[in-house]
Amino acid sequence: MSPQKNYKIAVLAGDGIGPEVMTEVKKVLAAVSKKFFLDFELKESLVGGAAIDAIGEPLPTATLKACEESDAILFGSVGGENWNSLPPEKRPEVGALLPLRKHFDLFANIRPAGISPILKNSSPLKPEIIGNGFHFTVVRELTGDVYFGEKKLEKDFGSDLMIYKKNEVERIARVAFELARNSRQKVTNVDKANVLATSQFWRSIVEEIHAKEFPEIELEHLYIDNATMQLLTRPADFDVILAGNLFGDILSDEAAQISGSIGMQASASINSKKFGLYEPMGGSAPSIAGKGIANPIAQIGSAAMMLEISFGETEAASAIEDAIQKTLEGGLLTADIFTDSAGEQKVSTSEMGDSIIKNILK
C-alpha cells in the first residue's frame, strides 16, 4: 500500500458566515481523507474580525506563522459593520486579507464562474441568454494595481496610485494564456486603455507575451465598462478573462452573480510555487451569519481547488466537484439559490454539506 500522503492546511475561518461554512469543509475533508487515503493536518487560527475581538489585531503573528508552516491556506471570510469604524489598516479586509496576499506573493487569483442548466432559475439572466449554460474563468492580478500602490489620505484629498510593472503583467498574462491553452483557447483582456496609461502599458505587455509565447491562443481586448455589459449578454463567448486587480474584483462579483449566487463561487489565489490561499468569492455576509442558512458550496469548492492546484490531488478534487453537481441535480438548494420551483428542496448549511459528503462516499 502506498504511504498515506500528508498535507498541512492552515484553516482560517474568519468571521461572519466563515466558521459555519468552514465546519462543512472540515466534514468534507474528513470524508475525502477516508476515501482517497490522504491525511490532512488542520491548524485552525484566528483571522479578521474574530482575531480583532480576541486579541486586538486582524492578522496575529501566530496566524501568519501557522500559514507559513502549512502547505496551503483555507480561508473563510472577513469583514463587517462591527469593525468598520477602525482605521483601514486595522480592519479585517485591509489588515488581514491583503497582507496575506502580499506576504505570500499570491499574484494569481483564479475565479471560475459558470452555470449549468440545473441552476438557470437562480441566475438573474434570461433563459435564452443562459442557453445550454456557460463557463469561464476570471484571472485577476492580485498583488498590484490601486490596491497596493502608494496611498494618501489627507484632509483635502485622497489618492491611490494605479501602477503595474512589466514583470507583474507578464506573469499574470502567462497564467491566463496557459489556462486558455487547456481550455477553449481564448483570452479576453479587460482594461481601460482608452483612458489609463496603466492600461495602455498593461495591454502592450499582454500583446507582447501573446505574440512571443502564445500566438495560437485567440486574444481579444475589451474596456472594463463594455466588458461588464458583454458578460450579461453573451456569457458563453468567454473562456479566460484576464484583468488587473481592481477591474478583476468588479468582474468577478458580476460573474458570480450571473452564475446563480455568490455563495457558489470558489477562488484560488496562488503564487509561482502554487502555494495558495483558497477562499469563497463572496464576503462574510454578517446579516445571515449564525443562522445556518449560508451556502457552503463556495467554501467546499475552494477546498477542491486547493486539492487540485496546490496538492495535485485531481481525483479527490473531481470527487468533490462531482458530488456538488449531484447534490444540486438532486434539487437540494440553500436559500440563496432556492427558487421554489418543482423538484427543489430548501436545505440548511449542514444539510447541504451532509448531502455532498454522501455523494462523495457513494
Ligand code: IPM
Ligand atoms: C475579494 C474581496 C476583497 C478584494 C476585499 C474583501 C478586500 O472583495 O476578494 O474580491 O477586494 O479583493
Ligand code: MN
Ligand atoms: Mn471582491
